[in-house]
Amino acid sequence: MALALDTSQARRKRGFWTMARRDAATGYLFITPQLIGIIIFVLIPLGLVFWYSLHEWNVLAGSFRFTGAANYEKLLSDPALGEVMTVTAVFSAGLALLNMSLALGLALLLNQKLAFMTVFRTLFFSPVVVSLVAWTIVWSFLLQSNGGINGLLQMIGVEGPNWLRNPTTAMISVIVVQALKNVGLNMILFLAALQGVPRELFEAARVDGVPRFKQFYRITLPMISPTILLASIVTIVGALQVFAQIMILTQGGPGFSTTVLVYYLYQQAFQFYLFGYGSTLSIVLLVIVGALTFIQWQLRRKFVFYEN
């Protein structure tokens, strides 16, 4: 009798820990550290930022007063916000276009089977592993009016502009400095994607007499479109989060010409002590990043080619 009971209990135990449940539990155990990290360092701060955005928080006074939607109403009457959003859009679009086209161009060049290609690939990738602050500080010296860039231009008889003191050249400078810093990352992604395009497609196109540029548009681009989508999302999200480069190179100037959203929210929170309004601007940034990522993700159905 006792033996029969033991056997049925053992069966019941085995019944709960089915193979599927055991696999699921193992999976959850594996993702637990990452999940805890995301909860502590992403989700809770995100919730707190939203909570702060509903308050007037003066760090000097140590006061924390619930104000409801007052900070969101302030957004609508903030005279500088329109300018800041325009600057952010110009910077992000400029950076995404320059970075992506440069990365794709470099990847196409470095995809050739020629000597020293590995050296060139390493060379173009190396800025990615350089410290962002060190990279930007060096560029800030190069871009001074009596700096290295103008020194080089002077050697060929050209008088260079004061790069960081003119609104247009300052914007171009911050875009180029940032693009050169990260172009290697997208280049490697595109290079990997290009090497995954089946050779026989190009051979068939050649047999049919398809010109090279048409091969690029009809075969290469569609085949690497998933990578283009991924790179564009990463680049645009990265562009919207740019801070250190602006802080070091221009501090948002001249005027407001390089005051992007992240720098503006830093000013509001840390320079003007308006942490509540700064948090509200963070929520705006989150919504913009989320919306853009969603749109890009939706566009994949129309523009991205998946073999399967």
Next chain:
Amino acid sequence: MRRTILKTTLAALTVTTGLVAPAFSQELRMAIWSANEAHLALFNEIADEFEASHPGVTVTYDSLAFEGYVTTLTTQIAGGNPPDLAWLFDTTAPDFMAAGALYPLTDTFATTEGYDIADFPPATLTAWSRDGVQYLYPFSTSPFGVFVNNDMIKAAGAKTPAELIAAGEWTWDNAIATAATVAATGKQGLVVRDFDFKIWENLAEIYAGWGAHPWSEDTKSCAFNSTEMVDAMSFIHDAIFVKKAMPGPGVSADFFAGDAAMTTTQISRASLLPKGDAAFDWDLVPLPSGPVGEYAWVGRAGIGVLANGKNPELAAEFLAFFSSKDNVAKLAQFFPPARQSLLTADVLSAANPLLTKEQIEAVVIRGVATGQSTQQVPNFAQLQQTARAGLDGLWQPQADIVGVLNALCDRLNPLLAAN
């Protein structure tokens, strides 16, 4: 029995540790914007004396970068890790006082033996108090002067400022003419130290000579487009872009490294003068006279105790010790004191072996007595950044000076009116 002894011992240890630990672990941290070795050596000497009379207390100095000092300080406060004491600019102090971020010092100064608060002329205390309560100690009341590289000026064939002063010709026009002569030799002429086309408040050393101010007297409206300011800014613009007498935007030049003929700054920078092979024949002279005649400009810094610090009472006690008559006499070599009894050429020249009695008399004593200072205004950080952004339009060779200053006032007026 054994268990009882163990319990009693543990309880005794806990109680003893609880009583003794605070006495052994009291730490005071003062946030400062100087990393100058000579300054820190003197501050540490004062801290050592305090620690000797207060066993278990440790005083440290946290040198924060001058640029972004207030932001770093605010971040520390927001992060729940405020320093116990902090240097503050006279421009920043009103916001800290209004927010209740500072610990009141009136009682501490009144009850500290031998402190003698009456030694401070009332005018030196007003910038650091609110509603009759003293919140900061007037740490530095430092007039601006012009440090001069006589070797460089003589080599360029120009008259030195000392010669111009002797001839009664030490005016901004002549100072800029001298600077332009030097600049024509390939060196830089006159540097407004720490301005760097960002900290525009430092231009007050020049525009005060035109009687110009950034805001109206009641600080409720913008005065950047006043006639005086337009004239002063036109003069500065001309000196930079036409006469090339001042380094332009994006050009770095350090007087103390031998890059420029003159620099406007405070006497605390005398310690940066080069020694040995790099040394040059230097002088310290008052600011040149402007259209309003002779004038002086005084930079002020205070030290406050953070109300949310861990030991505000002990920090206030340390501040009273730090600012005692004896210690202020030592500090006077870098930071001209507000104490009347110490503001004499004898005391200051004893503390400043680098400077002559004449230099101290002309720049420091006369400067403190007659100098103007920054107009204090609430919400300064936002006004400062808005003005910085607006003035960027001025630092172009073809700038429409009146247009830029009018546009700047359009941005500043709503902010000032809301104060």
